[in-house]
Amino acid sequence: MNITREEINHLAELSNFDLESQEKEALSGDLENIIKYISELDSLDTEGVEPTYQVFEMENIWREDEIKAQDADRAALLKTAPELHNKPGVEDYQLKVPKVL
């Protein structure tokens, strides 16, 4: 399986990674190996076998619709906001992020 530079670029974009050229080079080798390893599964006949989504066999894990106090309040959560342009990343109790549209 050959991973093209185009595919690496696409994956980097999807993952929001800014990659250097040599990183891309190394990654295509790594990914090729990983895919080759996983592809061993293709040798098995899975005809008629339902996909496995989880191994715990749990179902209907849900909770009642009740408001509960949280471990972390707004102040604690906003404290985790990263800075924006060397300034606090919070304004009017909101998270400040680079302009998006």
Add this chain to the structure above:
Amino acid sequence: MKYEITIGIECHVQLKTKTKLFSEVDNDARDKEPNSCVSPVDYALPGMLPRLNKEAVKLAIRAGYALNSKINLYSRFDRKHYFYPDLPKGYQISQFYHPIIGEGYMELPNGTKVRIEHAHMEEDAGKLTHFGSYSLVDLNRAGTPLIEIVSMPDIHSAADARDYCKELWRAMTYAGVTYGDLYNGNMRFDVNISLAKPGAKELGRRAEIKNLNSFRSVERAVEYEYDRQSKILDEGGTVKQETRGWSDASGKTTSQRSKEEAQDYRYMPEPDLPPLRLTEDFVKEEQDKVPLLPRDYRKSFKGKLPEDTLEVLLDYQPLMDSLSKVKDVKRISNLYASVLLAEEKSYEMLNDLPSAKQLDDLAEMAEKQELSSTGMKEVFMKLFDPQMKNKATRDIAKELNVIQENDTGALEKIVDEVLSDPACAKAIADYKSGQEKVLGFLVGQVMKASKGKANPGTAGQILKEKLA
């Protein structure tokens, strides 16, 4: 029309649960400070696990019933990946492979059937406010439970697009699934529009108009897109497949982002949430809680009141509920449509409607002509008056002094008095000589003598007999 228009609509409905879909914080963020209804789960702190709200599942089941859909007993959640600041996790928990609500349909008032492809549960994203060089993120809305209703491309006019959205709104609010406050974004519509030459086998390329939040803007956006796309096609061009935004102020759609490269959401099963396996009994129990829906009222009131009156009243579930309990549906529906809804504050009055007994009494008094049509309206309005509303209809009518005199004996006496009044002698002579219009004057005299309590119809009848 030069081109055939084909429309499919996706509708997001916010469910009216107390808490969010996957966290135990307040789901009602109206009038609350930014980020005050946020848990570590909504904030996507590492290691936080979603916990499914059972009530959201129940409301989705009810929604499915209102959509004439079958409920898939087996369903589960998937991750839909994309990066945007209103989505801290980097993925939205949705249902892609196994949605809870299967195929169904909505029937529009004009009989058009719009098939529902499916509907699924998912979480809402946060709210962004854009400024010059930065944007602010409020996560109060992040994690609000939604169902997304996906229609088949069965809609072929702007009016049907509007009616479909309205019908969804009615169905969802009647079923008690959402507050349905459109202004606050409780329901939002994404409209896919494409044009093709009549008879063409393939649909044209489509544009998607995102985030419309009124029926009128859905209709206007479709009309605008028809013009825009047909102009492009007329000139031999091709319509770009893209996402467009609508501005109510300018009445135009504008390009937001090109969809030429297919979005790659990398859906994968959500490993943090085990699947749902519902029982028939559980589903039935929820669906039995759904009250009468617009489709039920259309069936039960068919032929009992004019269709246009019915369609006006169907916007107000409390009125339909009240109507379904009264005997004289036609008379009361007219009062609701032409008297109550004409009131400036009718919206507040809808919250506390008169009892069926009060309305039945009112209709009966009107039927027996104890109330004139003006008197009936007067008494009707008093049934909403905080000072009067708890009284019996007849007591209110007495208080207002509007009960008409139908007692023929008493009326005849009044008529005799009027006829013997010298002031009426000329009118009587005129009538006898064939001027029938004068009868109105004489009826007026009877009304005056009875202090307005005589039934003018009966009074006229007696006058005619006596003058014959």
